[in-house]
Amino acid sequence: MTRRLKSDLGWSTADRIVVRGHDLVELLGKTSLGDFAFLELKGRVPTREESIVFNAITVTLVEHGMTPSAIAARLTYLGAPESLQGAVAAGLLGMGDRFGGSAEDAAHMLQDALSQATPDADLRAHASRIAADHKARKQPVAGLGHPVHKPVDPRTAKLFGIAAENGLSGRYVDLMRLVGEEASRVFGRDLPVNATGAIGAIASELEIPWRVCRGLAVMARAIGLVAHLQEEMEDPLAAEIWSRIEDESSSHLRPGSD
Amino acid sequence: MTRRLKSDLGWSTADRIVVRGHDLVELLGKTSLGDFAFLELKGRVPTREESIVFNAITVTLVEHGMTPSAIAARLTYLGAPESLQGAVAAGLLGMGDRFGGSAEDAAHMLQDALSQATPDADLRAHASRIAADHKARKQPVAGLGHPVHKPVDPRTAKLFGIAAENGLSGRYVDLMRLVGEEASRVFGRDLPVNATGAIGAIASELEIPWRVCRGLAVMARAIGLVAHLQEEMEDPLAAEIWSRIEDESSSHLRPGSD
């Protein structure tokens, strides 16, 4: 009647801790944090090439400066200094559809397109159909264009280069590039692949399911948020931000404000 | 009148992204996720030795099996599948005083003890005073003992060994060990250093402020939680957990239950 509960991630006894089938203690000192993340997600230690590529895409997602997430984390820490975990959580909660979701959307698009594709599929035809569909629905294509990094996102070429050097540039990367070309044509403006498009494509090469891609951004950004909170402890900004915004946003209501 | 807002973590222009003074694109492919986390926290790329030690302590914190955090994350995902970041955040919120806080408490104890200590300080005297203080206040000593990993935590010896091999076993590690010895004597039972005690001591050797140590657990566990959510997507447990707990916990209230 009841389903048996079962998880393969880890277990421990008095003298042993096992993660994904590996003795944790034997991995310590040999396996880096990024490689351990790969092990957690894929169930095996990465090859040297996979390690370089996986670490590159996650490193890209760690730090984006003073983002809404970083500001929210700092404001939260001001009110709840007892709970660093709460401030990190508050920051991560902003990694949603608009921010964390873009690599996921790109991977979703690519994985859907190729899920049924034969080895000799015409990738340009796929790209063309994707671009036309988005144009018809008046929707932007995930993974293309960037408000700041124009005309090209410097991370894209580097990430695609790293993938190629390590034998991990295949059909997903090809399709992502072609989608950029076709969308630029169909929308009539330059729409190069941005960093999240590159990450979505490369994560697909690593056979990471698209639903998990947002998680890559979340795990990486947790690191960046801890660094922001360390800086906030040393040189706090939150009280000043609060004071300015509170004053300005209510000034029209205060007596004598008109 | 107003304070200038200032952060040194990162910034970008159309063609450049700079993190902690380093060009991000130049680091990609060369710097692993763990080393990048070190850079974020310390403002410089780690030495080879620091890298091995820092990665070892963070890897230790990634995966502890089906913890309350992992269960909470899975239950949250059941109700809000649109928001993976919310499920990770829910899991991280349990990394507080009882779980994430133990490495922080150990580091706090060690850093406080040695903050004023001269180079020739008598570490055993410090350890003895710490043990006696805790005994007098009837408080357990942070970083000692473990409910499961008895008599010794297999991670402790390994982590201390890695620190020593890499020249990062100094006064904090010595003091932590001595605190274990003195507390065992004073409390009259075996209180070996556990994994969080080792991590608190080694993080102190790396000059990571104790307030940030909880953050090491938080950033590492974010990785583990994404892996739990990936498994939950493939083989969901949350609905079964809910159903069992709901039925059992209300059975005494239902008609005909007595």
Place this chain on the structure above:
Amino acid sequence: MTRRLKSDLGWSTADRIVVRGHDLVELLGKTSLGDFAFLELKGRVPTREESIVFNAITVTLVEHGMTPSAIAARLTYLGAPESLQGAVAAGLLGMGDRFGGSAEDAAHMLQDALSQATPDADLRAHASRIAADHKARKQPVAGLGHPVHKPVDPRTAKLFGIAAENGLSGRYVDLMRLVGEEASRVFGRDLPVNATGAIGAIASELEIPWRVCRGLAVMARAIGLVAHLQEEMEDPLAAEIWSRIEDESSSHLRPGSD
């Protein structure tokens, strides 16, 4: 160049606190928490009829027993007892598309349908089209059916009755009922309006935008979660839940488990 920041919700000076244009101190002792919530959302104190109806729909959302949200909040409190707010937040994070989202989805459907409708619109025709659309897309209709409360949800009749007695049963309620009838016909099985369908319809009568309807569930459930945490403090369940789930879910991996 920059936009002026402006909020109309509240402000204060040394001797005055103003919320939505009302002196807070004058409202104290006269205005209930539910009516104050109405004031916050609508910018005016409710009429007696609006008060009864608004309080009824929010009360319905407070407590649903041992839900995934309540369990997640309790597990979070176990790990972070210093941060009650974190445990409530963890519980609320599960109020997403699957749980908190259903009243929102119903309100969305109703408000979209009637956004362009003339006063003499044929509501049954609207309902019929909605049911047919969902059938064609093989999608369940928001606000209809319930896994437990069958054949009728006892809350629905009561809420619709309260709305009618207070002059707040109009086109949205009529349309919701007709959608239930038409969907039952089209899908070929009994699909009565459930509690979230009733809440979505009545919130629409109160002219609450559909995007805010999930917020009604969130604010109400925050109350219920505090009550769960109070019970958890007095009679804790979380450690037992953890222990059982951890043991069972890893038993297949442990030595001698075959």
Place this chain on the structure above:
Amino acid sequence: MTRRLKSDLGWSTADRIVVRGHDLVELLGKTSLGDFAFLELKGRVPTREESIVFNAITVTLVEHGMTPSAIAARLTYLGAPESLQGAVAAGLLGMGDRFGGSAEDAAHMLQDALSQATPDADLRAHASRIAADHKARKQPVAGLGHPVHKPVDPRTAKLFGIAAENGLSGRYVDLMRLVGEEASRVFGRDLPVNATGAIGAIASELEIPWRVCRGLAVMARAIGLVAHLQEEMEDPLAAEIWSRIEDESSSHLRPGSD
């Protein structure tokens, strides 16, 4: 061996929903949201006097203008518009030791002081000892003084008046007032009871455990945060806040900035 899981808050069957022993459907239309919150916490419907007093203290906690919590919630919504619950959760996470904790701290102080007190206890002696202890430890006294509402917090007199009119001003309120007098004397400056001191005292009169008092702030503020998010949907501020803070905080790092 295993403990039985048991919760008394609520349960349901096909045709009945019971909360704290009351049939939910019978309460609808009669019980306000605030009274239902009282029922959840206390296990019984409030008297008319308790209702007025409980609603007054929770209403006081709903809306404090553009606080760090409100700003964090708005910034989170910008990044994750799919998840209103995440934005509310992010805002609540700031209701910690510094904000939500002050009513808790006041209630803790009062409940500890009177936990062993006989009916004829000398409240001024208690107050004097509390003030002296805080002075000796160089700690501010919870519930006294306010950075903005000086010399007196307009909410305090009103809340104490409401409590007195409703027969709920007893020893906790008396002690809180005396603590204010004694602390003013000992610290040598005016330290009147502030709103959180009044709330902590009145919650104690209602026999709400001090550990739950932070929860009163959390549940009330959830309402205020939903109102902020509704305003943010209509008239967004978050992108402007982000843009200003990002520009200013990185300006010293950008080329040509010196």
